[in-house]
Amino acid sequence: MARHLTLEERDRIAQLRHQGADQKKIAQAVERCPSTISRELRRNRTDGEYFAAQAQREAERRRQERPLVRKMEDPEINQAVRARLAQEWAPEQIEGRMRQQDSEHCVSSQTIYTWIEQDEDREYWKALLRRRGKRPNRRKNVATTGDAARIANRPEVIEDRLRLGDFEGDTVLGPPGTGGLATLVDRKSRFTIVVKVQSKNADHVHEKIKQRLKELDDERRHSITFDNGTEFARCHRLEKHLGIELYFADPGCPYQRGTNENTNGLIRQYFPKGTDFRDISHNQVRQVEKLLNNRPRKCLGFRTPAEVFFEENPPAGCD
Numbered sequence: 001m002a003r004h005l006t007l008e009e010r011d012r013i014a015q016l017r018h019q020g021a022d023q024k025k026i027a028q029a030v031e032r033c034p035s036t037i038s039r040e041l042r043r044n045r046t047d048g049e050y051f052a053a054q055a056q057r058e059a060e061r062r063r064q065e066r067p068l069v070r071k072m073e074d075p076e077i078n079q080a081v082r083a084r085l086a087q088e089w090a091p092e093q094i095e096g097r098m099r100q101q102d103s104e105h106c107v108s109s110q111t112i113y114t115w116i117e118q119d120e121d122r123e124y125w126k127a128l129l130r131r132r133g134k135r136p137n138r139r140k141n142v143a144t145t146g147d148a149a150r151i152a153n154r155p156e157v158i159e160d161r162l163r164l165g166d167f168e169g170d171t172v173l174g175p176p177g178t179g180g181l182a183t184l185v186d187r188k189s190r191f192t193i194v195v196k197v198q199s200k201n202a203d204h205v206h207e208k209i210k211q212r213l214k215e216l217d218d219e220r221r222h223s224i225t226f227d228n229g230t231e232f233a234r235c236h237r238l239e240k241h242l243g244i245e246l247y248f249a250d251p252g253c254p255y256q257r258g259t260n261e262n263t264n265g266l267i268r269q270y271f272p273k274g275t276d277f278r279d280i281s282h283n284q285v286r287q288v289e290k291l292l293n294n295r296p297r298k299c300l301g302f303r304t305p306a307e308v309f310f311e312e313n314p315p316a317g318c319d
Contacts, residue, residue, distance in 0.1 A: 004059070005032070005040060010052040013040065017050050071107045072115045081112055085124045088269075089295055091116075096302035149236075151225055151249050151256055158223055158247075161188040164309055165222040168260035169209070171231060172267055173200070179277035181285065182209055182231075183267065184224065185260045190297055191309035192263055194289040196282050197231075206234040213242055220309065225249060225257055266292060 005013075009030050016026045023041070027034040043062075044055035071077050084094045091112035098106035116124045158166045166187045173180035182205055184193040195208045213221050223245040226232040238244045249256040270288045271280065293306040300308050 004063075005036070007052060007056045010040075010044075010055050013037065014050055014052040014055075017041070071111055077105070077107050081107065081115075082124075085116075087295065088291055092298065093296045093302065096298060097296045100296075100302050149246055149248050151247050154223075154225065154247050158187070158225075163222065164188050164191075165216075165220045167193075167221075167224045168226075168257040169224045169232065169235075170227040170257065170260050170264060171197070171200070171205075171229060172264050172271065174271075174275045174277045178275075181267065181271070181277070183260060183264055184209070184212075185263045186305070186309055187259055189305045189308035190259065190263070190300065191305040192289060192292045194267065194285050194292075196277065196280065196285045200229070200231040202231055202234040205231045206237055209235065210238060210241060213238070213244070218243070223247065227254075227257065227260075263292070 009032070012030050013026055016029055021029070023034050023037045027037045030037075040055070041050055044050065044058045046054050046058075072081065080098065081094055084097070089097075091109035094112060095106060095109040119125070157163055164186060167184040168187060169182065169184045171180055171182050177199075179196065179198045180200075182195045182197050184195075185191070193212050195212050197205055197208050221242060221244055224235070224238070225247040226235060226249070228248055228251050232248075236246055239246055254261050267288065271277070293309075294304050296302040296304050
């Protein structure tokens with residue numbers, strides 16, 4: 001978050017200025033952007049000279065005289081924020097996307113958090129509670145894979161997220177006998193595929209994953225790095241049927257599929273532990289998939305996974 005220059009920083013700026021340092025060197029010395037120094041010298045000089053104490057007084061006077069703008073009382077901003085919160089966007093994602101679309105008509109994440117905290121109806125308090133711990137490793141059975149399929153043998157293009165179509169795979173399961181979800185997350189774009197499965201049966205899981213991957217073009221399905229669960233024991237057939245390279249993470253190393261693990265944590269917000277997936281429709285699963293893929297990510301420059309995966313331009317609105 002942006003912070004105002006302090007009196008100490010202004011003292012340093014004045015010293016360097018009087019020593020003849022240029023704006024770039026001053027910016028480096030006080031660890032500020034050159035544009036901040038340029039703006040400070042332009043606004044707070046007195047008769048062409050810069051003195052720290054006078055600059056401090058001038059800056060404080062300007063802040064006191066500035067009219068208080070309550071941005072969340074602006075109907076257009078308020079409606080835009082509400083629409084995005086309804087889609088489960090975090091305040092930081094809302095701010096980033098609004099600045100990307102219209103830097104002059106946006107609101108800070110801190111303002112949104114304050115507005116939510118002051119809401120007596122607690123309509124959007126869920127946005128304040130998006131925290132989750134690490135998922136413990138409970139694998140008892142692991143799939144048997146050849147040495148060639150180990151994660152250590154993945155090529156650089158996958159390791160460095162250089163292309164689209166390199167997925168990480170895992171499952172999100174309910175209580176025994178209630179089914180669950182198979183999840184695939186593209187490493188580069190974070191585009192997520194969520195498939196409802198009736199059981200952990202390896203043939204069934206393979207078939208469900210194959211059906212969804214067939215919807216993608218060849219250039220968007222290159223490889224999958226799976227967890228070691230036995231439910232993926234038949235997925236080697238994907239290499240033959242779809243030409244997809246398969247790799248398996250080392251046992252007990254979920255961090256090797258960190259993108260997938262983090263996404264499964266987001267999915268658990270919609271389907272908490274203990275969910276009976278027999279009561280969950282394919283439509284509900286697709287809706288969660290859509291919400292995740294149309295939520296902007298900071299790591300993507302506040303573009304959405306869908307935009308990056310399909311190389312689309314960001315839409316003008318939030319729909």
